[in-house]
Amino acid sequence: MAAQETVEHKYVYDFAEGNKDLKDLLGGKGANLAEMTNLGLPVPPGFTITTEACKAYLTTGREPDGLAGQIEAHLESLERAMGRRLGDPDDPLLVSVRSGAKFSMPGMMETVLNVGLNDRSVVGLSNQAGGNDRFAWDSYRRLIQMFGKTVCEVPGEEFEHALDEAKRAKGTQNDLDLDADDLRGLVDAYKQIFAKHTGREFPQEPREQLDLAIRAVFDSWNAERAILYRRQERIPADLGTAVNVVSMVFGNLGPDSGTGVAFTRDPGSGAQGIYGDYLANAQGEDVVAGIRNTVPLQELEQLDKTSYDQLLGIMARLEEHYKDLCDIEFTIERGKLWMLQTRVGKRTAAAAFVIAGQLVDEGLIDLDEALHRVNGAQLAQLMFPRFQLDHEFQPVAKGIGASPGAASGRVVFTSARAVELAAEGEAVILVRRETNPDDLNGMIAAKGILTSRGGKTSHAAVVARGMGKTCVSGADELEVNVPAKTFTVGGHTVGEGDVVSIDGTTGKVYLGEVPVMPSEVVQYFEGELDPETTDDPLVRAVHRIMTHADAARRLRVRTNADTGADAARARRFGAEGIGLCRTEHMFLGDRRELVERLILASGERERDDALAALLPLQRADFVEIFREMDGLPVTVRLIDPPLHEFLPPLEQLAVNVAVAQERGEDVAKEEALLSAVRRMHEENPMLGLRGVRLGLVIPGLFAMQVRAIAEAAVAVVRDGGRACPEIMVPLVGAVQELETVRAEAEKIIAEVVGDSGVEVLIGTMIEVPRAALTAGQIAEAAEFFSFGTNDLTQMGWGFSRDDVEGAFFWRYLELGIFGISPFESIDTDGVGRLVRIAAEEGRAARPGLKLGVCGEHGGDPESVHFFHSVGLDYVSCSPFRVPVARLEAGRAAISTTGSDSR
16 A cells, blocks of 8 residues: 555656656656656756645645655665765765756746755865865855755845955955865855854754755745746746756866856847857856856867767757757766756747747748747737937947847836836836846836846846847946946946946947837838848748748738728738727817717707718728728727717816806806716716717717718729728627617618628627627627627726726736736636627527627737637737737647647
């Protein structure tokens, strides 16, 4: 029975027992270490504690039964394999304890290196290293620092201050200049810091160090920065992290040792080549922390050609095996290469498209898989503008273009200040010597990140790429003084609040705000760049993948457009019609006076005169739009908002009338207007006299609009064009409302259309929950449904979308009640269920019922996948989101066969 229980509750796996497909259980790092082990690559021996153990620990507050024994058994196996015991004073085995969730969360959770060192084994480590006392004491001070900060929450800056003081005393700025005696003294200082903050001595028992480090990694899953990162990246909160216990290999043994990070292709541009950073005589955390500037990976060839050639061979093998860009961490210990990690690498949006196209050309993936490797959020990033440079703008510094984009903003030096100014609507650039995981809030708030240290694999670079933020790292010409809130460069001093601009592609830094120009991807969609003749690899890749997406997708993509200009641009971006033409936008500007006449009409004749004046204006608007669409369907929504929105605010008007009366002025007209506004005033106008209700209460209003639509369509057809109008009745909650409007509309359409051949569909907007629940009845009077998911969300949740975003959504997001605002991405469980019910019952009553969506969700990538699954015919969105919707509709069509693109 005990053996059976062990099998059922296996919490620990040796690297040789796993593989890359066990990410749910072993986390990404553990699964990939197992995969490399099974490929025969040089991986230090170790084992992985599963995510199931983490989840059990987080649920109960204690380690699950059996875990301690399994760790002990695997530790003994590791000791036998290495020929050393953990913490042996004469020949110690040291291990690293590293987190590893299913999805990469760079820097968000904890790592502790050199576990097993103590006051006695530090001597044994020196003997192991051939009497290298400096190495041994350097490793010990690193353990105390990482263990103190990670496991016992000792403020990390106190260790940093002590290190800085040791370097000042030595007269150096480089930690490599500290000798063994200096580091021995630093260990004593670190121990005092540890004891001051914890009330105990630094633990000398190696197994206690290991157990506490494992628990700290488990706990770090729910650390504030990890929670924030998961919300930002939409990573589920219930996955937990695995823990990897790996025998230590040392890159800080001298000049023939080192550590680095490599990419099989450039994660910034996608270009093929050798990309990465190397740091001699260092441990891995030194590279990602950016505390010393690295050298390009190519320089390793001169330092250690044997290891360099072996590394290139392994990189090629891993890329072919994973069929994707690989991000690799490695250490060289006295000329011996060790692989510490590989994963499918984070990349910029541009690199994602370029690499996907390259891998198709190389025969590693097909076009379906290439489509899965990119997403709409990345495409949206590529449509952002870039800097428009001329001789007036000269860079003051140049770093490493770590994450592309063009960003201008006010300089801030702390994460807290970035959050504060961003909340006030300011664009900010976060400037740091180097970032660390505690800066995540500020990185999210900032438009761009600028650091004076680090490379393409520093914390700032990796996190910025993952978030799509512009980043320039390693601009070492900058002298950053955080306490003074300034940086100096080239004789210039830049203070907090000054404006700078950073180019994440070139790495250049400019003083002041640099103007921007359209991206090449927008130029391609506008038809200004020919994908067949351009030498731009990004444009060619986008064209190729978009072409495949269009061929694969079932969902059609329309646009929301109210003018001919918007319609024309949307067509260039690939729109296949208009899913929402808002007629109320046509009553603004100079036409407000006509609306006032309509509202203030004292009798039928005055009302008819006002409608007659509006008719030709409306007709002209529709003629322009139908001509631009040239036979593509155009869904025109009859006027929707309350009429009082076209009048002055009640309070302002009342004050104006009172002041004019006090002055003895003639205010008859103003008083009539005030009376009308008071008469129409509603406490909650979004639930009042609007939409179909307005059309039923004000005779002739909808009739005028229907006539204008029909006459415009006939005029276009008789001029040799094509028109496919669809009239949409808004805010219907009962079929009787639609039947009444439809009866009047059909008479007008029959009168106007005659033998012109114009066909006009009549349908409704499903935006009231009751309409969704009675869709079977409403479908009997409707030829199409268009889901107005903005109002459906508002009424389904009981939220006022005009008020709640700033009022309390931030708290709901913070508490995890929302992963994302339901106005941004559709609530599939609640509002989505209403959509599904209406779609199913509507089509059951009318099998040919056309179904679409025209709320903001129509351009949201995740929502598009949901609409595909429900069986809608089309989505409609703003012109600039049309390409995103096209891409996601293609991805949705082949989603059952692809991989996760996160």
